[in-house]
Amino acid sequence: MTDLLSLPWLEAALVVPLIGALVVGRIRAPLRAARAGTGFAAATFFLSAIAGFAGAAAYPEPAWNIQPRIDGNRPFALDGLTGPLIPAVALLHLLTAAATARTRMRRFSFAWSLTTEAVGLAALACTDAWMLVGLLAAGTVPPLLELRERGRPVRVYLFHMALFFGLLLGGWILTAYGSRGWGPGMLLVAVLIRSGIVPFHCWVTDWFEHSSFGNALLFVAPLTGALAAVRLLLPVAPPWALDVLEVAALVSAIYCAAMATVQSEARRLFAFLFLSHGALVLIGMAVDRPLSLTGSLRIWSSVILSLGGFGLTMRALEARVGRLSLTRFHGLYEHVPALAVCFLLTGLASVGFPGTLGFVGGEMLVDGVVDVNLWVGSAVVMAAALNGIAVVRAYFLLFTGTRHGSTIPLRATRRERFAVLTLTALILGLGLVPQPALMARYRAAEEILKERQTRTAEKLQAETPVKEIQPAN
Amino acid sequence: MVGLAKPRPTLQDMLDTTQIVTVFGLVAVAAPIALVALLGLASLFVRPVSERATAFACHVAVVVGLVSTTVVFVFMLASGNRHVVIDLGDWVAVPGYHFAVKVVYDRLSIPFVLLTFLLCGIIGTFSSRYLHREQGFNRFFVLYALFLAGMVLAAVAGTVEMLFAGWELVGLSSALLVAYFQERPAPPRNGLRVWVVYRVSDAALLLAAVTVHHLTGSGDFDRLLGTGAWPEGRAMVTESQAFVVGLLLLAAAAGKSALVPLSGWLPRAMEGPTPSSAVFYGALSVHLGAYLLLRAGPILDASPGLAWIVVALGLVTAVYAYLAGSVQADIKSALSFASLAQVGLIVAEIGLGWNYVALVHLLGHACLRTMQFLRAPTLLHDYHTLENAFGEHLPRGTGPGRLLPGPWRAWAYRFALERGYLDATLGAFIIDPFIRVFRFFDRLERRWTDYLTGRASRESDGVASAAGEIDELL
Numbered sequence: 053m054t055d056l057l058s059l060p061w062l063e064a065a066l067v068v069p070l071i072g073a074l075v076v077g078r079i080r081a082p083l084r085a086a087r088a089g090t091g092f093a094a095a096t097f098f099l100s101a102i103a104g105f106a107g108a109a110a111y112p113e114p115a116w117n118i119q120p121r122i123d124g125n126r127p128f129a130l131d132g133l134t135g136p137l138i139p140a141v142a143l144l145h146l147l148t149a150a151a152t153a154r155t156r157m158r159r160f161s162f163a164w165s166l167t168t169e170a171v172g173l174a175a176l177a178c179t180d181a182w183m184l185v186g187l188l189a190a191g192t193v194p195p196l197l198e199l200r201e202r203g204r205p206v207r208v209y210l211f212h213m214a215l216f217f218g219l220l221l222g223g224w225i226l227t228a229y230g231s232r233g234w235g236p237g238m239l240l241v242a243v244l245i246r247s248g249i250v251p252f253h254c255w256v257t258d259w260f261e262h263s264s265f266g267n268a269l270l271f272v273a274p275l276t277g278a279l280a281a282v283r284l285l286l287p288v289a290p291p292w293a294l295d296v297l298e299v300a301a302l303v304s305a306i307y308c309a310a311m312a313t314v315q316s317e318a319r320r321l322f323a324f325l326f327l328s329h330g331a332l333v334l335i336g337m338a339v340d341r342p343l344s345l346t347g348s349l350r351i352w353s354s355v356i357l358s359l360g361g362f363g364l365t366m367r368a369l370e371a372r373v374g375r376l377s378l379t380r381f382h383g384l385y386e387h388v389p390a391l392a393v394c395f396l397l398t399g400l401a402s403v404g405f406p407g408t409l410g411f412v413g414g415e416m417l418v419d420g421v422v423d424v425n426l427w428v429g430s431a432v433v434m435a436a437a438l439n440g441i442a443v444v445r446a447y448f449l450l451f452t453g454t455r456h457g458s459t460i461p462l463r464a465t466r467r468e469r470f471a472v473l474t475l476t477a478l479i480l481g482l483g484l485v486p487q488p489a490l491m492a493r494y495r496a497a498e499e500i501l502k503e504r505q506t507r508t509a510e511k512l513q514a515e516t517p518v519k520e521i522q523p524a525n
Numbered sequence: 526m527v528g529l530a531k532p533r534p535t536l537q538d539m540l541d542t543t544q545i546v547t548v549f550g551l552v553a554v555a556a557p558i559a560l561v562a563l564l565g566l567a568s569l570f571v572r573p574v575s576e577r578a579t580a581f582a583c584h585v586a587v588v589v590g591l592v593s594t595t596v597v598f599v600f601m602l603a604s605g606n607r608h609v610v611i612d613l614g615d616w617v618a619v620p621g622y623h624f625a626v627k628v629v630y631d632r633l634s635i636p637f638v639l640l641t642f643l644l645c646g647i648i649g650t651f652s653s654r655y656l657h658r659e660q661g662f663n664r665f666f667v668l669y670a671l672f673l674a675g676m677v678l679a680a681v682a683g684t685v686e687m688l689f690a691g692w693e694l695v696g697l698s699s700a701l702l703v704a705y706f707q708e709r710p711a712p713p714r715n716g717l718r719v720w721v722v723y724r725v726s727d728a729a730l731l732l733a734a735v736t737v738h739h740l741t742g743s744g745d746f747d748r749l750l751g752t753g754a755w756p757e758g759r760a761m762v763t764e765s766q767a768f769v770v771g772l773l774l775l776a777a778a779a780g781k782s783a784l785v786p787l788s789g790w791l792p793r794a795m796e797g798p799t800p801s802s803a804v805f806y807g808a809l810s811v812h813l814g815a816y817l818l819l820r821a822g823p824i825l826d827a828s829p830g831l832a833w834i835v836v837a838l839g840l841v842t843a844v845y846a847y848l849a850g851s852v853q854a855d856i857k858s859a860l861s862f863a864s865l866a867q868v869g870l871i872v873a874e875i876g877l878g879w880n881y882v883a884l885v886h887l888l889g890h891a892c893l894r895t896m897q898f899l900r901a902p903t904l905l906h907d908y909h910t911l912e913n914a915f916g917e918h919l920p921r922g923t924g925p926g927r928l929l930p931g932p933w934r935a936w937a938y939r940f941a942l943e944r945g946y947l948d949a950t951l952g953a954f955i956i957d958p959f960i961r962v963f964r965f966f967d968r969l970e971r972r973w974t975d976y977l978t979g980r981a982s983r984e985s986d987g988v989a990s991a992a993g994e995i996d997e998l999l
Contacts, residue, residue, distance in 0.1 A: 205978045205982060207978050207979065208974050208982065254974050257970070261984045261985055307966070310963050314963045314964055314967065315967075317985035317988050319985065343621045374988075375984075376988070377988045383707070385707060386708075389568075390569065397569075406694065412624065416622055418732075419622060419735050419739075422735045422739050423739065426736070429732070433728045433732055437724040438724075440727075441717075441720065444700065448713035448714075448717050451707070452704055452707035452708075452712070453710045453713045453714075454709075454710065455708050476569065486617055494620070
């Protein structure tokens with residue numbers, strides 16, 4: 053076992069999707085491309101699951117280390133934070149590929165999906181700040197190319213991502229050279245843009261409007277903005293930056309939850325749900341307490357799996373009846389009862405329904421936030437309540453209210469059912485037995501806060517010698 | 526060496542009371558959860574259980590739960606212990622936070638759990654015939670199981686988090702059952718309205734839970750309400766803290782028990798099938814708010830101001846429900862308001878500190894109302910039978926409304942007919958402005974993306990046609 057875990061699983065998990073993208077990109081027949089894409093996604097999941105297990109268990113460096121060193125460190129490694137996230141993201145990619153309906157295989161680009169996966173996993177595993185900046189920037193390219201390939205407008209996306217990249221790079225350069233004001237400030241705005249925090253959120257809804265649902269889901273699901281916050285911003289953020297992040301995320305969580313309740317199209321509803329949950333994750337980080345941060349990290353995992361499952365269910369419905377209006381009833385329950393149940397379960401799991409993955413995380417987040425400010429805690433509860441209303445409203449509109457007439461059977465395919473049931477099983481399993489994963493999240497939260505404290509102490513130490521010497525003499 | 530004969534074990538040795546109570550106490554909670562797992566998994570995998578098997582599983586779960594609770598009750602009577610706590614330890618524990626799983630059997634939870642099993646058993650049996658060959662038979666029983674589990678969890682909860690979990694299960698199953706006849710638009714619309722009110726109520730309860738955590742360091746009721754057996758506990762918080770927590774609990778209870786101004790959902794909930802109306806909105810669910818206030822009795826004792834607010838809210842609700850119920854033209858709506866009037870009185874009794882009166886009132890009312898709801902579909906037949914027996918028309922009752930002077934009587938009639946304008950007021954002052962504001966923001970966002978794109982930016986515009994129903998669905 054020991055020898056097996058010391059193999060370079062992580063490196064393999066990062067390389068396989070890249071090879072997959074190259075191979076699948078050369079296959080013209082959609083069915084063959086789908087099969088190959090799913091195969092590579094499955095291999096990536098398998099490798100990342102082992103890598104994640106070894107990473108979460110704080111396993112020592114692989115015996116066969118094939119990575120070049122940067123400042124004596126491996127640029128790609130897993131820790132308590134990213135160990136569980138890597139397999140979750142890889143699983144979502146696998147299930148999205150596996151559940152792609154044949155009618156959608158031409159539209160869904162398996163090559164781009166694998167490229168996005170490779171870049172996303174690499175960003176999650178990256179330990180070097182400069183390289184992470186590069187990967188975050190690289191991650192914005194595949195969506196742009198996909199939009200161009202589909203002949204869709206790119207300006208909203210391009211405007212926001214260019215701003216993001218400029219601020220990220222500029223902010224990191226200034227921070228690296230010791231800036232305490234402009235550097236973290238620019239980084240903060242970059243994080244707000246990438247996380248889709250109001251008023252920088254329109255690119256997310258626009259991206260969902262124009263992209264294929266599968267790729268849109270896979271691009272936003274890993275919450276890369278939260279990763280940028282935790283890896284780049286939190287270690288260097290002065291208190292005022294965290295305050296701004298907290299207020300902005302709070303406003304965004306409520307605004308997006310409220311917007312989700314009045315949307316008239318399902319993709320936009322989904323985009324706003326995602327934005328609201330992403331903002332909740334950032335609130336927990338900004339509050340800067342172990343409890344809220346643990347809750348926030350737990351919600352992060354929950355968002356990937358729960359909203360991922362919710363999105364896959366919605367995508368399966370779209371494959372049957374096209375884009376879903378939320379201005380009328382569809383009455384699809386009779387045709388796809390399993391999808392209806394999974395839709396409700398995953399949606400409620402995302403808003404922290406008892407017994408599901410998001411429940412304890414939500415409670416801890418509110419608990420941690422209330423420690424700091426009761427009103428902020430109340431606002432978080434309000435956002436969760438609005439999200440719950442949006443989910444059930446969508447359920448009623450899509451699955452009830454009328455009889456849907458169809459001359460062909462619409463029931464879920466075996467692969468679709470496998471995908472949503474796998475996610476449902478994980479959501480319920482991890483929700484009913486939360487302790488092991490939660491303890492790991494708590495340790496990860498402690499590590500993050502410890503790193504922040506260490507950085508702050510280093511800065512203070514760098515600034516204080518002169519002051520100390522003067523009074524002594 | 527002389528061998529000593531082992532003394533024969535006494536009955537007491539063999540039957541350790543504590544262990545027996547623990548085992549049966551847990552079986553009572555596990556039985557409905559097992560039912561949820563059985564029916565829920567079958568539904569998830571689209572492998573519906575046959576009607577007969579479903580009914581049998583429900584009977585078994587209810588009987589096992591009822592018998593187990595009775596055993597606990599008997600042992601409590603025999604041992605003189607009126608406050609049995611089964612502590613299963615922490616479900617979740619990280620430094621600074623723990624979620625304890627604690628089951629409490631006392632003078633309050635035992636009657637409520639027995640009532641729950643009893644009424645749910647009756648309704649289960651009734652429904653297995655009433656809904657025979659209905660398309661949603663399995664769906665009904667999945668939600669029924671969820672409701673039963675939620676009620677039992679909420680009733681025996683020893684921590685506010687457990688109470689919250691049960692509370693949410695009850696809310697979800699209730700909202701989905703209102704939308705049971707889902708091929709028509711009205712049931713889901715009303716189901717959503719119920720859900721919205723329940724979410725407000727859930728939010729208040731969650732905030733109460735978090736505040737309790739914040740004040741006492743844990744969510745255990747013992748830490749908040751004292752360790753004495755119900756209703757003798759003394760709140761472990763100051764008067765002002767009791768007022769804040771109590772106000773949040775009252776808001777939660779108001780949503781769940783349809784107290785004014787959140788009463789509008791109750792008649793809407795009658796859209797569901799009769800058995801669910803009977804057990805949820807006539808008997809159990811609607812009393813859950815009152816149960817919460819009974820459980821929080823020591824908090825009300827610690828804050829006289831809050832207690833008077835509870836009394837006032839209860840009385841206002843009772844008067845409102847009486848007026849509105851007097852003019853209803855269909856039996857289920859009339860029964861729902863009659864139910865609400867009694868719930869209002871029960872809440873007032875709780876505010877006055879008459880805990881036992883309120884508990885007995887609650888138990889008696891739940892049983893009577895269940896019977897009335899179950900007879901509702903055959904009301905005309907019952908009337909005809911009575912009239913045939915009397916040989917004349919039944920006398921028509923006249924209320925105290927006739928004592929009012931003319932203009933006041935007209936006003937009261939209109940007020941009652943419009944159900945106190947509660948729904949209209951909430952719509953005009955909360956829902957409509959909410960929708961208007963966020964649609965305005967939606968338009969602003971559209972302008973911004975259109976500007977950046979240089980043309981119409983939303984593909985979804987082609988999808989979202991036939992607007993009009995959305996307003997009613999919020």
